[in-house]
Amino acid sequence: MSKKVDYSLYLVTCRELLPPDKDYYESLEESLQGGVTIVQIREKTAETREFVEIAAKSKVICDKYNVPLIINDRIDVALAVHASGVHVGQTDMPVDVVKRLLPVGSIVGVSCNNLDHVKTAIDDGVDYIGIGSVWATKTKSLTSPLVGVRGVGVLLDALEGTEIKAVAIGGIKSTNILRTLYGAVSQSGHTLDGVAVVSDIVSSNDPQNAAANLSGIIHKFKAQEHLGPAMIGTPLTGKGVLRQALQIFDAIKTTSPLVHQITNTVVSTQSANITLALGASPIMATSAKEMQDLSKIPGALLVNIGTLVDDTKEGMLASGLYANLARKPVVLDPVGVGASQYRKDAIKELLDTWQVSIIKGNAGELAALSGTSEVESKGVDSVGDGFKDPISFVKNLARKERCVVALTGKVDYVSDGNSVIALHNGHEMLGRITGSGCMVGSCIASFCAGQTSLPHDDEIITRGFANQYMLYAAVGGITVFNVAAEVAVASGNVRGTGTFLPALIDALYHLSLDEIVLNADIRICT
Numbered sequence: 001m002s003k004k005v006d007y008s009l010y011l012v013t014c015r016e017l018l019p020p021d022k023d024y025y026e027s028l029e030e031s032l033q034g035g036v037t038i039v040q041i042r043e044k045t046a047e048t049r050e051f052v053e054i055a056a057k058s059k060v061i062c063d064k065y066n067v068p069l070i071i072n073d074r075i076d077v078a079l080a081v082h083a084s085g086v087h088v089g090q091t092d093m094p095v096d097v098v099k100r101l102l103p104v105g106s107i108v109g110v111s112c113n114n115l116d117h118v119k120t121a122i123d124d125g126v127d128y129i130g131i132g133s134v135w136a137t138k139t140k141s142l143t144s145p146l147v148g149v150r151g152v153g154v155l156l157d158a159l160e161g162t163e164i165k166a167v168a169i170g171g172i173k174s175t176n177i178l179r180t181l182y183g184a185v186s187q188s189g190h191t192l193d194g195v196a197v198v199s200d201i202v203s204s205n206d207p208q209n210a211a212a213n214l215s216g217i218i219h220k221f222k223a224q225e226h227l228g229p230a231m232i233g234t235p236l237t238g239k240g241v242l243r244q245a246l247q248i249f250d251a252i253k254t255t256s257p258l259v260h261q262i263t264n265t266v267v268s269t270q271s272a273n274i275t276l277a278l279g280a281s282p283i284m285a286t287s288a289k290e291m292q293d294l295s296k297i298p299g300a301l302l303v304n305i306g307t308l309v310d311d312t313k314e315g316m317l318a319s320g321l322y323a324n325l326a327r328k329p330v331v332l333d334p335v336g337v338g339a340s341q342y343r344k345d346a347i348k349e350l351l352d353t354w355q356v357s358i359i360k361g362n363a364g365e366l367a368a369l370s371g372t373s374e375v376e377s378k379g380v381d382s383v384g385d386g387f388k389d390p391i392s393f394v395k396n397l398a399r400k401e402r403c404v405v406a407l408t409g410k411v412d413y414v415s416d417g418n419s420v421i422a423l424h425n426g427h428e429m430l431g432r433i434t435g436s437g438c439m440v441g442s443c444i445a446s447f448c449a450g451q452t453s454l455p456h457d458d459e460i461i462t463r464g465f466a467n468q469y470m471l472y473a474a475v476g477g478i479t480v481f482n483v484a485a486e487v488a489v490a491s492g493n494v495r496g497t498g499t500f501l502p503a504l505i506d507a508l509y510h511l512s513l514d515e516i517v518l519n520a521d522i523r524i525c526t
C-alpha cells in the first residue's frame with residue numbers, strides 16, 4: 001500500500017548554493033511557503049553532528065507546514081531526527097538494509113538512471129524513484145548519462161502496474177519544467193508524480209517566488225494532463241474539418257502572421273516565397289541570439305533540419321524553448337533524419353528540449369524518428385510503399401510524442417492521437433522538384449500562425465500544445481498546397497519541372513476559397 005505523499009515539488013537542499021547572506025533556514029521556510037511539498041536534506045560535507053543539527057531544525061520547519069522530511073544517504077541521521085524517510089543512490093546502502101533499519105512506514109526512495117535500476121527498485125519495493133539526471137546540471141558532477149526528457153518515459157513504462165511513484169531530477173528549472181512534465185510520459189499516458197529541484201529554488205534570493213512559480217506550472221499541468229485532445233463538435237466530418245481550415249486560410253490573408261522558419265539552405269528562398277504566396281510573413285532567422293526577441297512576436301515556428309550544422313542547431317534549441325514559453329506553435333520537419341547518426345542525435349536533442357505541436361515527415365523520416373525499421377529511407381527520400389498500417393502508425397506516434405503528426409505521401413495522414421484524417425490531394429509533379437515537402441512544412445506553419453488570431457475555445461487551448469487547432473492547421477496547410485499543385489498543372493502553364501515551381505507559387509497566390517472547396521478531398525478515417 002503506497003503512502004499518501006505529495007511528491008509534486010520536491011526540494012533537495014544544498015547550502016553551498018545559497019545566495020550570499022541568505023540564511024539556510026529562512027530559505028527553507030520561504031520555499032515551503034512557495035509550495036514545496038516534500039524536502040530532502042542533502043549534506044555532502046557536513047560532519048555528523050552538524051548534519052543532525054541541520055536535519056533536526058529543518059524537521060521543525062517542515063512539520064510546521066506538514067511537509068515530509070527525507071534524509072539523503074544517512075540512515076543514522078534519519079533515525080536521530082525521526083525523519084519521514086531516506087533517499088539512497090545506486091552505490092549507497094542497499095534498499096533492503098535501509099528498510100530493515102528504518103521504522104515501518106518510512107519513505108524509501110532510490111536514484112535510477114536506467115531500466116536495470118528501475119527493475120531492481122521494483123523488486124526492492126521502494127516508495128519512489130528519483131530519475132536523473134534529466135538535463136545537464138552544475139549542482140552535481142554526473143557519472144551516468146543524461147536520461148533526457150523522453151528517456152524518462154521509457155523508465156515510467158517499467159513502473160506500469162506498480163504503485164511506485166516517480167520524480168525527475170537534474171537541471172529542472174522554470175524554463176524547462178513544462179517540457180519536462182509534458183515530454184516525460186509512459187506509453188499508456190502515465191506522467192511524473194513530481195519534479196525534484198535544487199538550484200532553481202535554493203540559489204534564488206526569493207525562494208518563495210521561485211517555488212511558487214514552479215508549483216503554479218505543475219498544478220496547471222496536473223489539472224489538464226488527464227484530459228485527451230478536446231473535440232469541437234464531435235464527431236469530425238471531412239466538411240467540418242475543411243470549414244475550420246478555410247477559416248484559418250482566410251485569417252492568414254487578413255492578418256499576415258509571422259512565420260519564423262529555421263530551414264535548410266536548399267529551400268530557404270522557395271519556402272519564404274510559398275509563405276508569402278499564402279499571405280503570411282516569413283522570417284528566416286537562425287542565430288540563437290535573436291530567438292528570445294522573435295518569440296515575443298505572435299505567429300508560429302518551423303524547424304527543418306535539412307542542412308543541419310551545429311550553429312543552426314543552437315538556434316533551433318533556443319527558438320523552440322522560447323516558443324514553448326510564449327505558447328507559440330512549433331512545427332518540426334525532421335528532414336532526412338534516418339540518413340545519419342548526427343541527424344538522429346539532433347532530433348532526439350530537439351525533442352528532449354522542447355514540446356513540438358506538429359511533426360511532419362515522409363514515411364522514411366517518421367519511421368526513423370519513431371525507431372522502427374518498417375520503412376527505410378535513402379537520404380531525404382522514403383523508400384518503398386510506406387507503412388502497412390499508416391493509420392495506426394500516425395495515431396500511435398501522435399500519442400507517444402503528444403503532438404499532431406502529419407505523414408506525407410501519395411495519401412497524407414494527419415492525427416492528433418485521437419482522430420486520423422486522410423488527405424487525397426496532390427500531383428506527381430511535387431515529387432519531381434526539390435523541397436516540396438519543406439514547402440508543405442512552411443504552409444503548415446503558416447496555418448499554425450493563422451489560427452492564433454481566431455477565437456479559441458478556452459477548454460481546448462488549455463489542453464496543451466497539441467490541441468485540435470493544430471490538427472486543422474496541419475490539414476489546412478497540406479490541403480491548400482496540394483490543391484495548388486493540382487490547379488498549377490491544370491492551368492496549362494507547366495511545361496516541365498522548371499515551370500512547375502513558379503506555376504505552383506502562382507496557383508497558391510491566386511487560390512480562392514471556392515477552388516479549395518471544389519478540389520479538397522478530406523476523409524475521416526477514425
Ligand SMILES: Cc1ncc(COP(=O)(O)OP(=O)(O)O)c(N)n1
Pocket residue numbers: 010012040042072073087088089090092109110111112129130131132140167169196
Ligand atoms: C529525489 C532524488 N533523486 C535522485 C537523487 C540523487 O541521489 P544520489 O544518486 O544518491 O546522489 P547524491 O544526491 O547522493 O549526490 C537525489 N538526491 N534525490
Ligand SMILES: Cc1ncsc1CCOP(=O)(O)O
Pocket residue numbers: 012132133136137138139140169170171172196197198199200
Ligand atoms: C542530486 C542530483 N542528482 C541527480 S542531478 C542532481 C542535482 C540536481 O540539481 P539541480 O536541480 O540544481 O540541477
